[in-house]
Amino acid sequence: MKRLILVMLLALFSMAYLNTVLAGGAPPPKDLLTGRFTQVDSRNRTAVFTKEGNKESQVLVLSVSMTEDNIPINKKVMVTLDKETGGNVIKDISIMFMDMTLQKIIALMVIGLVGGLLSGFIGSGGAFVLTPAMMSLGAPGAVAVASNMCHKFPKAMVGAYKRYKYGQVDLKLALVMAATAIIGVQMGVQVQKNILENWGNAGSNLYVSVVFVFVLIIVGGFVSYDAYKLLKNRHIEGGQKVPKMAESLMKLEIPPMMEFKVAKVRISAWVTIPIGLATGMLAATIAVGGFIGVPGMIYVVGASAVVASATELGIAFIMGAWGSIQWGLSGLIDIRLTLLILSTSLIGVQLGALGTTYVKDYMIKVVMAATMLVVAVSRGAKIPGYLSDIGWQDALDANLVFLLNNISFWALVAALSIAGMIITVAMIKGIVAHRVVGDS
Amino acid sequence: MQNNVSPGNKKRPVLLTLIFGAISISAYLLLFMNEEWVMNNFTKGNWYAVYPIVTAFFFSFVHGVFASYFISTLGLEEKK
Numbered sequence: 001m002k003r004l005i006l007v008m009l010l011a012l013f014s015m016a017y018l019n020t021v022l023a024g025g026a027p028p029p030k031d032l033l034t035g036r037f038t039q040v041d042s043r044n045r046t047a048v049f050t051k052e053g054n055k056e057s058q059v060l061v062l063s064v065s066m067t068e069d070n071i072p073i074n075k076k077v078m079v080t081l082d083k084e085t086g087g088n089v090i091k092d093i094s095i096m097f098m099d100m101t102l103q104k105i106i107a108l109m110v111i112g113l114v115g116g117l118l119s120g121f122i123g124s125g126g127a128f129v130l131t132p133a134m135m136s137l138g139a140p141g142a143v144a145v146a147s148n149m150c151h152k153f154p155k156a157m158v159g160a161y162k163r164y165k166y167g168q169v170d171l172k173l174a175l176v177m178a179a180t181a182i183i184g185v186q187m188g189v190q191v192q193k194n195i196l197e198n199w200g201n202a203g204s205n206l207y208v209s210v211v212f213v214f215v216l217i218i219v220g221g222f223v224s225y226d227a228y229k230l231l232k233n234r235h236i237e238g239g240q241k242v243p244k245m246a247e248s249l250m251k252l253e254i255p256p257m258m259e260f261k262v263a264k265v266r267i268s269a270w271v272t273i274p275i276g277l278a279t280g281m282l283a284a285t286i287a288v289g290g291f292i293g294v295p296g297m298i299y300v301v302g303a304s305a306v307v308a309s310a311t312e313l314g315i316a317f318i319m320g321a322w323g324s325i326q327w328g329l330s331g332l333i334d335i336r337l338t339l340l341i342l343s344t345s346l347i348g349v350q351l352g353a354l355g356t357t358y359v360k361d362y363m364i365k366v367v368m369a370a371t372m373l374v375v376a377v378s379r380g381a382k383i384p385g386y387l388s389d390i391g392w393q394d395a396l397d398a399n400l401v402f403l404l405n406n407i408s409f410w411a412l413v414a415a416l417s418i419a420g421m422i423i424t425v426a427m428i429k430g431i432v433a434h435r436v437v438g439d440s
Numbered sequence: 441m442q443n444n445v446s447p448g449n450k451k452r453p454v455l456l457t458l459i460f461g462a463i464s465i466s467a468y469l470l471l472f473m474n475e476e477w478v479m480n481n482f483t484k485g486n487w488y489a490v491y492p493i494v495t496a497f498f499f500s501f502v503h504g505v506f507a508s509y510f511i512s513t514l515g516l517e518e519k520k
Contacts, residue, residue, distance in 0.1 A: 034485075053484055076483065097479055150492055154500025158507075166518055324496070328489025335482050335492045339471065339499055346500065347507040354511065357518040434519050 033079040034096065034331060042068040047090070049079065052331060061089045078140055097334050098138040107137065108340040112151075114416045116345030120159045120352020121423050122368045123312030124290020126345065127152065128375055129412045134337055136409075146327035147337040153320030155345045156313045162353040163310035170262035170307055173297065174314030176269070177276045181289060181319060184280020192284065202389035209386055212286045212379040219295050220372030226299075227369050230362035246302030263303035263311070275300055283319060290316065291372060298365075305364040306356055355423050358430025363422070371419045378411035457513045460506035467502060471495070 035051040045062040062071070063082065075095055082091040098104070111133050115126025127148055134144035163169050196204045226243075242250075246265075254268040275296035283289030290312045297308035327333055356364065381404045387393040396404075471478055482491040 053486065076479075096483070100475075150496050154496045154504070158500055158504040162508075321493075324493055325489060328492050329485055331483040331485030331488065333482065333489075333492040335478065335495055336472070336475065338492070338496055339468065342496070342499055342503060343468070346504045347510065350504075350507055350511055351516070354516055354518050430519065431516070 033081065034076065035079075036074050036076055037071050038074065040068045040071045040073070047071050052076075059088070063090055066090065078142065094140040096140060096143055096332070097336075100336060104137050105340055107133070108337065109344045111416070112341035113344035113348045114420045115341070116155060116159075116348025116350075117352040117355075117423055118348075118367070118371065118416070118419050119155060119313070119316075119345070120162070120349035121309070121355050122290070122352075122364055122371065122419075123294050123309030124288055124316060125371060125419070126155075128286070128288050129416055130341065132412065139334060139337065142330075143332050143334050144337075146324075146330070146332035147334045148341075149320055149323040149327055150333045150335070151338045151341045151345065153317050153324055154342060155349050156316035156320055158346050159349040159353050160310070160313040160317050162350050163313060163356070166310075166353070166357055167262070168306050168310035168356070169314050170260050170303065170311045171314065172258070173260045173263055173265075173272070173301070173303065174311045174318070176258065176272055177279060177293065177297070177311070178315045178318040180273050180276025181280035181283065181293070181315060182322065184277035184282075184289075185284040185319070186280075187277065188281035188284025191281070199390060202386060202391075206383070206386040206390055208285055209379050209382050211282070213376050213383065215282065215286075215291060216372045216376035216379070219291060220369050220376060222299070223295055223365050224369035224373065227362055227365035230365065234360065234362060242302045243299045245299055249300060250302060260301075260303070263297070263301065263307045265302045267301055272301060279315070280319075289319065294368065305361045305368075309356070309364055309368075310353075351427070352423060355427035355430070358434065359426045363426050367419050367422050370422065371415050374411055374415035374418060378408045378415065381405075381408040381411065452513045452515065453509045454513055457506065457509040460502060460509055464499075464503045464506045467499065 033049065033051060035049055035054070037047050037049055038057065039048040041047070045066075046059050047062060047068075048057050049060050050057045060079070060081070062068075070093065072093070072095055076097060078094050078096055079090055080092040081087055082089040111126075111130060115130055118125030130148045130151070131141075131144045134147060135141055139147065160169055160174075164171075192204060192207075195207050199206075246267075249271050250265065250267050252268050252271070254270050256269045257266060258269050258272065259266045275293070279289040279293035279296065282292045293315060294305075294308045294312050297303045297311060298305055301308075303311065324333065384393065384396060385401060385404060388396050481488060482495070
C-alpha cells in the first residue's frame with residue numbers, strides 16, 4: 001500500500017513538472033475574464049468590472065443586444081470579450097456558480113452513483129455524461145469540465161486502491177501509459193487550438209463530435225464483436241486468449257523492451273507509446289481517454305480486460321489530479337458539484353470494482369461495448385446541428401433540433417441505465433452463485 | 441475492510457460505518473453551511489487551488505472509507 005501511494009505521488013509531481021516544461025497547452029481557457037461587475041451605466045452602455053484577485057477595475061462596453069438587466073451585479077461571472085470589435089466589448093456573460101436546489105442535488109447524486117459504478121467496472125465512464133449533465137443544470141462548460149475533473153481523481157484513486165488490493169492494477173503499465181498520455185494531452189490541446197482559431201467554436205464542436213462518433217463506433221464495434229465471440233464460446237474451457245494483434249506485437253524485439261508483471265506481458269516500449277499518446281489526445285478532445293486506453297491495453301498491449309480496466313483507473317487518477325491542479329489554478333472548480341457527485345460515486349466505484357471479482361472477463365467487454373455504442377448515438381445526434389452552425393448545411397428546422405437534442409439526451413440516460421443494469425445483474429448472479437458454492 | 445473472513449459468516453463493521461458516516465456527514469454539513477465563504481475562497485485561483493484539491497482528497501478519504509465499510513456492512517465482499 002505504501003509503495004502504491006509513494007509511486008502515485010511521485011508520478012503526480014513528475015507530471016506537474018513535465019507540464020511546466022511543456023507549458024502553453026494547459027486546458028483552462030485563457031481568453032476569459034473572471035471577476036465581478038460592480039456598477040452599470042445604462043446611459044453610456046458600460047459596466048465596471050473588477051477582475052478576480054485584482055483591485056483595479058476596468059470599464060467594459062455592453063454589446064448591442066445587451067441591456068443593463070443582463071449584467072449581474074456582485075456575482076462571480078465569466079466574461080468573454082468580442083475580439084473583433086476592439087477588445088473591451090462584452091460578447092457573453094455567464095454566472096460561474098449556480099444556486100443549488102434539492103432537485104439539482106438529487107440529480108447530481110444519481111448520476112454520480114451510476115457513473116461511479118461504471119468507472120469501477122470498466123475503468124472509465126461518467127465524464128461523458130457528467131459534464132453535459134452539469135451544463136444542463138446551469139454550470140458553464142469550463143466549470144463543468146473543471147468540477148468533473150476534480151471529482152475524477154479522488155474517485156479513480158479509491159477505485160484504483162480497491163482494484164490494486166484485488167491484484168488487478170499493473171502499476172508500471174499505469175505509469176508508462178500516464179506519462180505518454182500527458183504528452184498526448186498537450187498534442188490534443190494544440191490540435192483543438194488550431195481548429196478553434198481556423199473554424200471557431202462551431203468547428204471545434206463539430207470536430208469533437210466527429211472524433212467521438214468515429215472512435216466510439218470503430219473501437220466500440222470491435223469490442224462488441226470480440227465480446228460477442230467470447231459470449232458465444234463462454235462455456236468452452238481454456239482460459240483467456242491473448243488477442244492475435246497483441247500476440248504478434250509481442251514478438252517484435254525493438255528495444256527498450258518492457259515487462260509488465262501483473263498484465264503478464266513483455267512488449268516493446270514502442271508499442272505502448274502510441275497507445276498512451278492516443279489516450280491523452282482523446283482525453284483532451286472528448287474527456288474520456290479510457291475509451292481508447294482500455295481497448296488499447298487489451299488488444300494492442302495484450303493485457304486482460306480486468307487488468308486493463310483496473311490499470312486505467314490508475315491512469316485516470318494521475319491525469320485527473322494533474323488536470324485538477326490546472327483547473328484549480330484558474331479558480332474554475334465548483335467544489336459543491338464535485339463533492340455532491342463524490343458522495344455517491346465513491347460508493348458506486350467500490351461496488352463496480354467489487355463486481356469485477358464476480359464476473360468473467362468478457363462481461364467487462366460487453367459493458368464497455370454497450371456503453372460506447374449508445375454514447376456514439378448520443379453524440380451522433382448532435383452532428384447535424386454543428387454542421388449547420390459551421391455553415392456546411394442549411395439551418396435546421398426547430399422541431400428537428402428539438403428531436404435531435406432529445407435523442408442525444410435520452411441516449412445518454414440509456415447508456416448509463418443499460419450499463420448500470422448489466423453490472424448489477426452480473427454482480428448479483430456472481431454473488432449468488434458464489435454463496436451457493438460456499439454453502440454447499 | 442474485513443478481508444480475512446469468508447462471505448456469509450463475517451462480523452459486519454457496523455460501528456465503523458456509523459463513525460465514518462458521522463464524520464463524513466459533518467464534513468458535508470460544515471462545507472455547505474459555509475457555502476458562501478467556501479465559494480469565495482475556493483475559486484480565487486493560483487495558490488487558492490490548494491483548497492479544492494485538498495478538500496477533494498480529504499472527502500475521498502473519509503467518505504471513501506465510509507463507503508467501503510458501508511458496502512461491507514451490507515454483506516458485500518469481493519470473491520476470493
